[in-house]
Amino acid sequence: MKRLLTLLLLALAFAGAGAKEAAPLAEDPVVEARLLAISEEMRCLVCQNESLAGSRAELAMDLRRELRTLIKQGKTDAEIREFMVSRYGDFVLYRPRISPMTYLLWGGPFLFMVVAVVVLLVYLRRRNRAVAGEVQLSQEDERRAEALLKGEPK
Template sequence: MRIWLAFLLALQCLLPAYANEAAPLAEDPAVEKRMVAISEELRCLVCQNESLAGSRADLAMDLKREIRGLIKAGKSDTEIMDFMVSRYGDFVRFRPPVNPVTWLLWFGPFVLLVGAVFVLVRMVRGSQRSGPPPALDEAQRAKAQSLLQDPDKLS
């Protein structure tokens, strides 16, 4: 028990050596607020399912630094978004624009849903038209009964 206590005490003394320095606060809160608003609309190219604002990837940090630089250079939000799209394509946007290139992305799920409903309706109507299965005659009924009683006869 004393060994564990000594180990925990030594570990507690060593942990501050591994602590990192806190990240500095934003130089300009207005710039930081605009950067966060813009980066919420952009996709992290590394994580792909996470916004640029929430990502901790190195590329995301570089892109956020780039956005801050563009904001400080006096660029508008639209100009910054256009710059990012020209550099990385429409994929970088969480909500890509509706244009002929992205029609499949926007309307594909609805087309698949309508197609699935159409196929389902056709299958249900087809099964209703065929009616009940035909009744077994006496020979078929006797064969089924013998197979149920002795399954080893299957061949």
Template sequence: MRRGWQTSALTSARSLLRALLFAAPVLAIGALLPPLQPLLAPAAVANEAAPLVADEVTEKRLLAISEELRCLVCQNETLAASQAELANDLRREIRGLIKDGKSDAEIMDFLVSRYGDFVRYRPPLKSSTLLLWLGPAALLLIGIFALFRYLRQRNVAIAATPLSADEARRADALLNAGSADNSDQHGNKS
């Protein structure tokens, strides 16, 4: 018959083995991917929007503007970093607006009027974006408060649970046996 800790150790070992068997192919792919990256790079470059204007100033303005805009597909990348097809279309559109002589502010206003403040990677602080700015801090505070309450209630419940008569006798016996052992040890050392 197995003891509780043996069963637990066996279950843990099986779980670890399953995790390693799952992780091995992922690690192998991760190890093989960097050497293959030069072969895969042309496919990534082919998806980029080709510059419509061979003007360095236009490209610098495009980069500066697209760093301030969010990819509407990826949502966690800037327009400059995204490789989504919509991002390529938006970069082409921005190049066209730059070529038409629009200022950076006019281009930004046009895109905000078309897609809303969400298109900005760093939306302005105003009443309509207040939840966006304060939401993460509020969620963190709520989480800390909930954790504090849970721990406090758990400690009260643990402290409020009285020992049964049998548990009290066993605790006294263990304490008395422990104090007798300690007095014997101290007596031998002196």
């Protein structure tokens, strides 16, 4: 038992001896910072609900590699966005531009809300008219109804 414990302690002591210093994640931190900023604004075309920066899909990795190349070529952020939109359409942007093609996308939620409020108001008015339109009992009918409820004969 002592030997086993000694061997285990020796193994743990020498386990760190073979470790190497971690390699930097990026060749150029400035390029990577720009890449991250741009790719956070782009949608992964495979995952669709994830940003390009956070996606682990192969296509996302290829697109990040392409973005990195464009950054190294000296393209501006606007030029890179335009390149991506021309290639993949407005869908690639998390916040698509307002254009005739995206009017429904931007205005749709507000339009839906207006339609829902109108439908609700129409429903409530019809319901109130139905309640208000109920027949009112005459005093004689009310007396007879009270007598029936008390169990008195007609």
